[in-house]
Amino acid sequence: MQRETSAGAAILFDDVGKTYPQKGAGSVMALEGISLEVPAGAITGIIGRSGAGKSTLMRMVNGLEKPTSGRITVGGRDVGAAHGAALREIRREVGMIFQHFNLLSSRTVLENVALPMEIAGVPRGQIRTRASDLVARVGLEKLANRYPAELSGGQKQRVGIARALATEPKVLLSDEATSALDPETTQTVLKLLADINRDLGLTVLLITHEMAVVRDIASHMAVIDGGRIVEAGETYDIFTTPQHPTTRSFLSGVTGVTLPRFIAEQMVTERPEGPAREVIRITFLGDKATDPLLAQMSAALGLDVNILAGAIEEIGPRPFGNLLISVPADRGAEARSYLETHQQRTEVLGYVR
Numbered sequence: 001m002q003r004e005t006s007a008g009a010a011i012l013f014d015d016v017g018k019t020y021p022q023k024g025a026g027s028v029m030a031l032e033g034i035s036l037e038v039p040a041g042a043i044t045g046i047i048g049r050s051g052a053g054k055s056t057l058m059r060m061v062n063g064l065e066k067p068t069s070g071r072i073t074v075g076g077r078d079v080g081a082a083h084g085a086a087l088r089e090i091r092r093e094v095g096m097i098f099q100h101f102n103l104l105s106s107r108t109v110l111e112n113v114a115l116p117m118e119i120a121g122v123p124r125g126q127i128r129t130r131a132s133d134l135v136a137r138v139g140l141e142k143l144a145n146r147y148p149a150e151l152s153g154g155q156k157q158r159v160g161i162a163r164a165l166a167t168e169p170k171v172l173l174s175d176e177a178t179s180a181l182d183p184e185t186t187q188t189v190l191k192l193l194a195d196i197n198r199d200l201g202l203t204v205l206l207i208t209h210e211m212a213v214v215r216d217i218a219s220h221m222a223v224i225d226g227g228r229i230v231e232a233g234e235t236y237d238i239f240t241t242p243q244h245p246t247t248r249s250f251l252s253g254v255t256g257v258t259l260p261r262f263i264a265e266q267m268v269t270e271r272p273e274g275p276a277r278e279v280i281r282i283t284f285l286g287d288k289a290t291d292p293l294l295a296q297m298s299a300a301l302g303l304d305v306n307i308l309a310g311a312i313e314e315i316g317p318r319p320f321g322n323l324l325i326s327v328p329a330d331r332g333a334e335a336r337s338y339l340e341t342h343q344q345r346t347e348v349l350g351y352v353r
């Protein structure tokens with residue numbers, strides 16, 4: 001097998017901007033004021049909608065794009081300023097996997113994995129052993145002599161991962177690597193990436209438009225919107241206390257708890273005149289049940305509390321829960337204050353009559 005430790009490199013973005021010249025006149029601002037620390041040896045997810053600037057951000061890490069302003073360093077080396085041999089050296093340290101795999105159809109699995117080593121001038125004898133080791137690491141020993149057209153999407157992505165590891169990188173970039181795969185295959189590829197991160201200590205930076213991918217694999221994350229980072233930090237903190245509306249809208253599709261449809265359809269954001277109920281989301285950390293607390297609140301405040309929906313989620317190994325309740329709207333502030341003094345996080349989702 002390959003060496004089992006390879007310290008990952010931290011990636012730093014320091015006030016990075018990127019504008020593309022446009023045909024005719026003017027320019028497109030793709031990124032602005034990006035400052036982000038991607039920790040060494042961790043898996044960091046960048047999430048954003050189409051056109052948010054994710055690919056641009058990623059392509060600057062291996063020097064495929066140069067920043068218009070600011071600085072990007074990988075393991076302390078300035079990527080934007082690197083040319084020639086220095087840039088080639090950085091590229092060897094930064095492997096990349098792609099949504100559509102980008103395999104050479106005329107080469108077998110083993111030959112695809114060998115290619116980056118051939119380009120880097122690794123001696124022939126070593127190439128064969130290392131390529132075989134890598135093919136085994138991604139579980140494709142039996143398919144080593146097949147061609148890409150004979151493989152499933154998940155198998156092709158495994159080849160892509162083995163190829164990306166061929167130059168013994170310190171950083172692995174993943175550009176929507178699971179977006180073309182079905183949910184089950186996505187899980188197996190994410191697990192492989194997590195295993196590689198753990199065994200080799202590689203820094204993994206992945207871009208995705210799916211919050212579930214970030215939840216399942218990334219310890220750190222950043223949300224990008226309109227070319228700016230609107231929120232960044234540990235995935236657990238962002239999932240449990242999202243600050244930005246874009247983050248909240250990404251989360252609404254992924255937190256397993258949704259309002260029953262008949263309530264969601266009636267819900268309004270402004271409190272209506274007359275009797276109404278306030279719909280509150282409670283986020284509780286750990287796996288403590290909130291039922292006793294709700295019963296206590298109901299008794300202490302003389303309040304009629306309806307439980308609408310609830311679920312326990314996991315982010316990595318850490319559980320957190322989401323519970324949706326409703327209380328009379330004129331007592332909403334009182335209920336939230338009670339819950340918050342008992343260390344629960346609350347958010348008003350809307351009102352129903």
Ligand SMILES: Nc1ncnc2c1ncn2[C@@H]1O[C@H](COP(=O)(O)OP(=O)(O)OP(=O)(O)O)[C@@H](O)[C@H]1O
Nearest residue numbers: 020028029030048049050051052053054055056057
């Ligand atoms: N080579 C280019 N020339 C001109 N404009 C570009 C170029 N590449 C990207 N852009 C523009 O920069 C912005 C960010 O694009 P980018 O591809 O980084 O976004 P993205 O978040 O990766 O989107 P997607 O998920 O659709 O790939 C967009 O407005 C895009 O049109």
